[in-house]
Amino acid sequence: MRVAVVGGGVVGLSCAFELSRRGADVVVLERDRVGHGASFGNTGWVCPSFTYPLPGPGIVGEGLRAAFSREGPLAIRPGLDPSYLRWLWAFRRNCNRETWLHGMKAFVELNRPTTEILDAYRDAGVEFEMHDAGLLLVALDPKKVDVYREIFRDLASLGFEGGIREVSGQEARELEPMLSTQTNGGVVARVDRWVHPLSLTEGLAGWLTANGVEVREGVDVRATRSGIIETVQGAVEADATVIAAGISAGPMLRSLGVRVRMVPARGYSVTYPRGGSAGPSRALYLADARVGVSTYEDTVRVAGVFELGARDAAVKAGRLDAMLRTIDPFFTDWRPSEARGGTTWAGIRPLTSDGLPLIGRTPRGQNVFLATGHGMLGVTLAPATASLLAAFVLEGRADPVLDPFDPARRA
Numbered sequence: 001m002r003v004a005v006v007g008g009g010v011v012g013l014s015c016a017f018e019l020s021r022r023g024a025d026v027v028v029l030e031r032d033r034v035g036h037g038a039s040f041g042n043t044g045w046v047c048p049s050f051t052y053p054l055p056g057p058g059i060v061g062e063g064l065r066a067a068f069s070r071e072g073p074l075a076i077r078p079g080l081d082p083s084y085l086r087w088l089w090a091f092r093r094n095c096n097r098e099t100w101l102h103g104m105k106a107f108v109e110l111n112r113p114t115t116e117i118l119d120a121y122r123d124a125g126v127e128f129e130m131h132d133a134g135l136l137l138v139a140l141d142p143k144k145v146d147v148y149r150e151i152f153r154d155l156a157s158l159g160f161e162g163g164i165r166e167v168s169g170q171e172a173r174e175l176e177p178m179l180s181t182q183t184n185g186g187v188v189a190r191v192d193r194w195v196h197p198l199s200l201t202e203g204l205a206g207w208l209t210a211n212g213v214e215v216r217e218g219v220d221v222r223a224t225r226s227g228i229i230e231t232v233q234g235a236v237e238a239d240a241t242v243i244a245a246g247i248s249a250g251p252m253l254r255s256l257g258v259r260v261r262m263v264p265a266r267g268y269s270v271t272y273p274r275g276g277s278a279g280p281s282r283a284l285y286l287a288d289a290r291v292g293v294s295t296y297e298d299t300v301r302v303a304g305v306f307e308l309g310a311r312d313a314a315v316k317a318g319r320l321d322a323m324l325r326t327i328d329p330f331f332t333d334w335r336p337s338e339a340r341g342g343t344t345w346a347g348i349r350p351l352t353s354d355g356l357p358l359i360g361r362t363p364r365g366q367n368v369f370l371a372t373g374h375g376m377l378g379v380t381l382a383p384a385t386a387s388l389l390a391a392f393v394l395e396g397r398a399d400p401v402l403d404p405f406d407p408a409r410r411a
């Protein structure tokens, strides 16, 4: 079977890998360069312990308060676009405990094989940077850990065995000596890992090319219909298409008469070169600031901010500087707001109104499949998404684990 995968981000490349390994004749069509969309400058966490749907009880109040802040980590852009307003309304409707638990359960099931699949990538010869020391969550205000305690309790009640362990401030500082004495205790999520995101997408693309898969960059897909993918550069034929175009999937789906409720949420990162006293030695979640830090072989990356409705990937200096200032107090001997030589980046998370990605067959078009809407969790969820979707495309039957992610659901 010939399968075209539209989009060369972490989700599309993982799908291409799984399809190719199962014997499909795969072509990847990427508008720009592989791995240079949302998958580029994120923190690369593969974090089943922090996998939960965004709409939850209490989030609306918090979001509305934050909407009026010019510098806070959360922002809701005002807008009169009817599809944006419909999304906001649906999101609000989904902020309840029942929907939240339904989403948590769906994620626990989806994530069960995640780390195993990543290990299988390595075993198959995909080369990428991965760290498995677990994530360390710390807070300045001890109350900020409470919300995560609740999340971990819910995860455990749903059968998640994540090796989550509470640590005192002293223990946290022993694990990461660069933390300041202002930090209180937190949590170690032992099962979680972090990858260098570009190394993963480049590793997958390298494996694909070495194994005879055509990875075509600079190919802009406009529409897809039965067996034909229309691109600006000419038509491509395939028996099935997987649309993994992140936030840009919408227009392609409209050509099929399919509407998806998805809005952009912009986030930022700064990547500093390592060396000397530049930054901590592991992955950290700084709870009060809602900022993640990932340490790689040569760099340290700090990422955060959630600007709902921001459509372009422009870096707004005011909000980025504010993000960096909020994390200075977490560290001793390192002030990210004053550190030199950092590379700034902004990326767009594709967000559905129930916080669950869209994985499965499109409601119209028997041979068109969808893998997008992974929001804050695309790196974490890509391995399991790809494994289940590849089986669906090639065998024609969906694993029941995919039911909650059906693109035809009322999200």
Ligand SMILES: Cc1cc2nc3c(=O)[nH]c(=O)nc-3n(C[C@H](O)[C@H](O)[C@H](O)COP(=O)(O)OP(=O)(O)OC[C@H]3O[C@@H](n4cnc5c(N)ncnc54)[C@H](O)[C@@H]3O)c2cc1C
Residues within 6 Å of the ligand: 006, 007, 008, 009, 010, 011, 012, 029, 030, 031, 032, 033, 034, 035, 036, 037, 038, 039, 040, 041, 042, 043, 044, 045, 046, 047, 219, 220, 221, 222, 244, 245, 246, 247, 248, 249, 266, 267, 268, 269, 292, 303, 304, 346, 347, 348, 349, 350, 371, 372, 373, 374, 375, 376, 377, 378, 379, 380, 381
């Ligand atoms: C600041 C920040 C930090 C984050 N941290 C994490 C984290 O630690 N862990 C985690 O799991 N997730 C994280 N995320 C979320 C994660 O980055 C995304 O969920 C993920 O990258 C989405 O991957 P994707 O492949 O769906 O999209 P993308 O990476 O955007 O890939 C889509 C691709 O499709 C291509 N495309 C679009 N339109 C067309 C077209 N018409 N024709 C052909 N190609 C097209 C694009 O060029 C792009 O390369 C973070 C996001 C941000 C912004």
